[in-house]
Amino acid sequence: MKKIAVIGAGTMGTGIAHIMAQYGLKVSIIDLNEKIIAESKRIISINADRQIRKGVINEKQKKIILSNIVFTKEFNESVKNVELVVEAIPENFELKKKIIKDLDLICKANVIISSNTSSLSISSLADKTHYPDRIIGMHFMNPVPVMPLVEIVVGSNTSKKTVDSINALTKKINKNPLVVKDSPGFVSNRILLPMINEAIETLSQGVADVYSIDQIMKLGMGHPMGPLRLADLIGLDVCLSVLKVLENGFGNKKYSPNKLLIKMVEEGNLGRKTKRGFYGYDKDPKKPYPIIFKI
Template structure:
């Protein structure tokens, strides 16, 4: 049984995962090496809980109970020592993740499940640096975690069925929809999504259509709630490039997955989307309408 959950990484995904587990009644330790990031994460969780109160989906008492369920730590070893489940949600960097898994494998209790929120990196590779590959699994939440229902659950070849069943049950307990898949570059969500985003960027790069036209066609014609270029901005163009590179390398440098030069150029120039204030659209302009980046029309 899982009662105590440790979440490593207090960024957008980490604080969202901590939020949903704490709201579900679990004892949560949110871990990050940066105290300022932890402070920011708790403020973000509080703000998101206030939004739920405004929508009358939770009460003020439930907000207070959720926040009470969360403690923070800057020490990974201390933070995971009593965990039943550890979820790594650090930056999408393979070397960093391997280092974290080596640490938590040594520090977490023997029966603890080690999960990663990676959106594309091989679960098999991550599991290989531990002494308990049978206890390692992917638990890929979607952003924003408190809102999005899907949890993509990824087995590595050694993952025990009981571990998979436990994670599926946990996702359902959090009112999420679990989908179990096997380990492959990009899994299912990003194996399908990222080539679509990359193709949209290629279409812009080659002058086939403008930003607004590409997104409108996909929204109105294909019933997507958000166009692929706006979605890329929301995800972060650096994150998109990282995932596309994983697909490209994972499938043997197949040209089908080669990242668009425009995407690489935008990331190199720091145009990362919403988080930098500029991507395919310009943010913070005060307009309620999306403002297309004039340099990309």
């Protein structure tokens, strides 16, 4: 595989384009407007500088990464001749379904269409497309350049050939593919999100503050990051939509999103990307301060 397209230049699409370009693939990354596209390029440059400081890449490799990526608003031309599309638009079934339907018509016949969905059914996204055998989940973890896992989600019609190609590509970009069945939240978020939801419930009940909850899980359980800080990193809107998928998918109230989470999303406090969530990121994004919630 040599040429790919990434749709959506947000948190995940930007990281996916970066890592693919780092391992020599030619990438077109597509988003809706110039501002988002410029920001994506800026973030890749900053993250590549961080990799240089850590000795992961050198200056020459940074130049290669940036020259391997075309940042664009042009959808049709960018996806027409690629071998793989990675869809990384927001976690909304109707939006993703429409993009996959469009790709099904525009892309060449042997393309693999992958979705970075955190929780939506790959089989349902592939339903009524011409090539459901070539649709698969590639669930990257955030931050993509750092996290070594890609959860590979196999839909009911995904072919073995598609799974094999995606496994090989995932290894080529130095990540570990782990193959799972198509089930709400897959493995990662089915286990992670109830923990985050419970941390928010614990905060809502005033059992402890943001700082203490996160420190308890870090110092006591050996987690590298507390659940509330992790929720901010993932995006509270993403957390909310995954919990809704789990609740609806399993028909079980134990996954009902916490009221505080719903309120924060309604107020536009989505975590790190909006500079406010369970922590404030407006002073120094590297040193977020815990918000004091008056319960």
